[in-house]
Amino acid sequence: MRGITSALTPHEILTGARKAGKPELVSLYRNLLGSFPNLHFIPFDANVADISSDLRARYGLRTPDAIQVATAIHQRADAFVTNDAGLRRDEEIRVMLARAAE
Numbered sequence: 621m622r623g624i625t626s627a628l629t630p631h632e633i634l635t636g637a638r639k640a641g642k643p644e645l646v647s648l649y650r651n652l653l654g655s656f657p658n659l660h661f662i663p664f665d666a667n668v669a670d671i672s673s674d675l676r677a678r679y680g681l682r683t684p685d686a687i688q689v690a691t692a693i694h695q696r697a698d699a700f701v702t703n704d705a706g707l708r709r710d711e712e713i714r715v716m717l718a719r720a721a722e
Contacts, residue, residue: 623659626691662691
């Protein structure tokens, strides 16, 4: 199985650790992202920008969410996995809700 995500993902993940002033967490997250098997980071480009602007206009998605979903659509992903149930309103791609371990 191949996983894809936007190059925006490290930005989103590392920001919280940086805001918390935890450089060790920044390093840990970087290492995890870099070693995740079969995970590919897709650059934000004009095609993704076009798709994401359409998603924002039609579904009212926030910019980061629209970029993530647009990246999946542009890469022809089978599904978009998220823990945000609000993204299920997007009808362009199958949205699957991830479940936290109990």
